[in-house]
Amino acid sequence: MSVVGSFIWTFLGYCFHRFLFHIETKSYWANTFHYLIHGCHHGHPMDGLRLVIPPAEAAILAIMVCIYDLLFFFSILHDACYKFHHWAYVYGWLQKYHLNHHLRIQNKGFGLTTTLWDRVFGTLPKTKSAEKIG
Template sequence: MVVQGFTVDLNKALVFQVGHLGDAYQEWVHQPIVCTEGPRFFDNEILEFLTKTAWWVIPVTWLPFVCYFITKSISLGHTPLQVASMVVAGIFVWTLIEYTLHRFLFHIKTRSYWGNTMHYLLHGCHHKHPMDGLRLVFPPAATAILLFPFWNLVKLISTPTTQPGLFGGGLLGYVLYDITHYYLHHAQPSQEVLKNLKKYHLNHHFRIQNRGFGITSSFWDKVFGTLPTTKSADKQR
């Protein structure tokens, strides 16, 4: 594809190409290529391997930590019912973080070489190749880095004995988010709720990409006024 005199060669490693698109990057990255075979990111085999994560790696990696933090709050004197409420609160906090990251970080507007490159690695690749199953969930190493500020955030709003339970709930929320996200792209749900959620998310990818930032629900889109318009409303404009 030729944009502003630069040709993106889809048959070559993409990561160090996309930065050259400059102002045209945003338009290019939001023109999805629907193909289950993902593109090559790097020429280096090790770097290429590190960009790929199977969906099942997420629960296998993080659910043991979820169990540890939840039981930690119980060992610090809280009842199972109290810890259950911490977990629910943690999941709720995560849904706001999920929305905020998706709206303000994952969809940040970039134009510089390194800005475009980093955005493509973070989220742009998912919009360009939305059916790439090995680059849909977050690699555990990247998640581990993000958990440090999340731990400190939970510390600010909790006590030493409730912090593990809240953090465990937030981490569980993240696990549910990532596997739900994978499910919405690659499964054919039969239940109405999941059918609607899949339609809602694919609408974000293929029709109106600057709205509908919720993944596990549309709750925060309703709160902050970023619900996608309906097709009928679009026709009336």
């Protein structure tokens, strides 16, 4: 596992460095952002006070990790809601609601674990089953 992890880690490091940290920017703000993220490293490569990961990079990375963790958690919740029979008495209606999205009205009913965001964004399907859920 550590060999695979090392392979992935070094590959991602290469990709980030080549394709993100050395991207050619055209606007003032993009140039400024790029300099703050990586460009100052090239201006002062031997500066002992430089962090391995500057705060801006660390914040972006932390946000990405948090988003991934949340998506992973909700993926497990989604599977639990739809695939395990012992959850059917709690989430059976939601399974029917989401299957309606897959099988009948694919441009409505995007909520996976709640109808809240379909209500907020106006994507709640206008069907008899949705009205019963309401």
